[in-house]
Amino acid sequence: FDPGKWTVCQSRFDDDPGGAQYCYIHLNITAGNDFFTVGACVPDSCSADDLNRLPALNVSKSLHLPVDYQRGLIADCTAASYDIPWGTWVFVSVYIVLISLLVAGTLLDAQLSHNIFPFLNRGSRNQGYGEIVGINDSDEKESLITRKNEKLEDKHSSLAVRLLLSFSFTYNYSRLTAPSPPGSFDALNGVRVIAMMFVVVGHTFYFLWDTMAIMNFQTVAETAKLFRFQIVVAGFYAVDTFFFLSGFLVAYLFIKELKSKGMSVKTMVMFYFHRFYRLTPSLIMGMFFFYLITPYWSNGPCSSRNL
Known part of the structure; x- marks a missing residue:
């Protein structure tokens, strides 16, 4: 595989879109795979059929292959598409929504746990997420995580809050790093x-x-x-x-x-x-x-x- 000077060919195309194009030339043998592939920068007026008939590309003779290069040579001048399909836009939109939910859920969890935005509290109670200091025992840590997870399922909590907290990075990280139950491998x-x-x-x-x-x-x-x-x-x-x-x-x-x-x-x-x-x-x-x-x-x- 020899791609040639792709950058040089592309720069000529950028300077004059109608001047040059980049093509692939494949030499197919009976194995069914592309045995030999080279890149060529040719005038834009040339087609794939023109390249297939070029006697200068006598690669089968130079490689000493018992293959008729006129039959085994296949050129491909299909230009790369720079148009972004609608599926990519939909996927990017879904990713943006998920990242936004992650950020919003993490901030909400931090607000309920540590009251990082005091101006939003306005004298309401802590919702049971008080900061606890000095916990060293793993069993106590696990019980704290369990109580916090149960708090998310409190029937008095709104569905929107519980749904948003399920995207919280700190909440999910605490579950992933929680001590394993007995009998785990x-x-x-x-x-x-x-x-x-x-x-x-x-x-x-x-x-x-x-x-x-x-x-x-x-x-x-x-x-x-x-x-x-x-x-x-x-x-x-x-x-x-x-x-x-x-x-x-x-x-x-x-x-x-x-x-x-x-x-x-x-x-x-x-x-x-x-x-x-x-x-x-x-x-x-x-x-x-x-x-x-x-x-x-x-x-x-x-x-x-x-x-």
Whole structure:
């Protein structure tokens, strides 16, 4: 893969939009993949068919490939689209709303807990969120968090306040950092987090390779032999570890729930529904972010809008 001088070609296009265009030239072989890809800056009047017939691009002969380049050569002069689709605007709007709710909920929680805006209090009572100092015991901390969480569900509280407090960063952080109940597998959860970090690192390097953003393949091959690079090479085993621990923990919690509630159709339906609504929103937001936002982070020959 040789993208050529994409910046130079783009600057000529900016100076004279009708003067130059950037094209990709692929040499396809029977394997079905793009074996050889180069970038070319050609006049705007040229089409993809014109490039396919250029005898100067005799790449099959220079590579000593038994392929007729006139049949295996495919040019693509599709210009990158700079128009932002409506789906991106909708997704950005949703993100702005969520961030606004997070900020508003955090400020409301701080006001109810610590009265950071005294002029808004106007002599009303503290709503049960008094600041407590000198708590060191983990059990007392857990009881305080429990009492605060129960306060959010007070029937006398308005629905709008409870809904807004559910977006509070401090409230959710206190729940995440609360002491684990007896019988929890903290060690296994920790190993699963470490395995997930290995998976993320491995996929990061894999995507770099897959998007052809790496030019020095020989250096990459030598780097893969280093000891410190084995965290990437052995990423496949981290995937197995992550899936095994995730399945084990889910099975353990489900069996524990069956012992207390018994087997029933409702239990099975709620089990699958809980897994669905717990994971699907995060997956959808991640997919939309990847496909609708990340293409506008970069602009170049390896950008998803140009490939």
